[in-house]
Structure formats: C-alpha cells, structure tokens
Amino acid sequence: MSKDILIVVRHGPYGGFQAAEAMRHANGSISLGFRPVVVLVDDGVYLAKEGQEPSQSQWLSLSETLEEIIVRGLYEKKDNPAEFYVEQESLLKRGLEAEDLVEDLQAVDHNTVSELMANNPLQLIF
C-alpha cells in the first residue's frame, strides 16, 4: 500500500510559482510511489479551468498538466488510485461550476477539505 500525501493548492496558475510547484510535487509523488490526494481551494481552483490560453506569455497552462497528473494518478495505480478534489465554496466565490473544469475532479465542501487536512499526517500546502 502506497503512502498518501495530501497536496493542497491555494494559489492560481499565474503570477507565482506555488501552483506549478504543487503540480511538480504531485507528479513526482506518483513517480516516487506515493498516492497523492490533491485538493484545489481558494485561487487554486483556477488550475482546473478548461480553455486557458497563456499563448506566448512566460506562463504554462497548468490545467493540461493537472489533466496529465489525474490520468497518471487514476490509471497508473488502478488498485489504489489517487484522489482529486476541488472545494465547492471556492468555485462558487469565483463564479465557476464543475462543467468549467477538467474531468475527474470531485467537488467537496469545506468540511471535507478540513477533514482531509486533519487526517493526513503528510501534507504540503502551496
């Protein structure tokens, strides 16, 4: 059984390194045999928005990176798949709905997010 690592993403994809680092750690954790539990909250929910167009800017569209990590997490470890959540209240505050997001994210309320934070001994907050 692989060890769980909770990765909470609070920052959006542009203007800082935190979100990209979160994706790097999530991807790396799979490679290292961990089972990531990724939770998008606050501006972190913007990572999951489809149709982002960073074009020629210095920034990457992390939604595609997130999709790749979700595919890895769900299908490389079918017997013990990773988990991917987005906080419902954070979506509502930003005028986003589940259909605006990449697939295979589960919307949960803030109580569930807090429960994940309380229950996971190994966690990273970006």
Add this chain to the structure above:
Amino acid sequence: MKITVLLKSGPFTAEADRALRSASDMLAMGHSVHLYLLQDAVNFCRADIKDSSSQDMGGLIDEKLKVYVLIQDAGLRGIDVDSVSLPVSGGDYESIVELVESSDRVIGLL
C-alpha cells in the same frame, strides 16, 4: 487530536480566511485546535481592527480555539500583547517549537 495552525497574514487575507475556516471545521470535529499568529497575522490582536474575520476569531476562541501570538512580531508592529483584549497567549520562538513538537498535525498557512 491536537492540531496547530500557523498563520502569517491577516486579518484581510485569503490565508487568514482559510485558517479560520479550517480551525472552525476542526473544532466542530472535536479536535483541539491551536492557532499561532506570526508576522502580519499578529494584527488580529489590534483592537481598532474590526472585520468579519476578527469577529470570527473571537467566536472561535469562545469555542475553545487557543490563540498564541509571537511577542517579537507583535512588538515590531507596535502591539503590546499584555494589553490585547482578546484572550491570547504571548510566546517566543521556543514556544512555537514546543507547540509544533507536541502537536499531532501542523498546518502551515505561510
């Protein structure tokens, strides 16, 4: 479970909102929650700041949230911890280490 939340900004920040919301949820789950205010988060102790999050903190203290303030950071910002109206405990860097070491979970909203 003993859970410590470290917060370095507030009261008007997303980090502070997240810290208070998480603390509230965890208190409701029956955990013992400790909030340590560092850097700009010590501004929660200012009596002249009244916004919804500072009022939330007062309510959470009533629900047994234990709040600590780094005396050095408070002093830098002109706050005398001994004269703060909220029931908070002043501490030094050693007190942070002791709290972190004695906690089952440490959540750093830094």
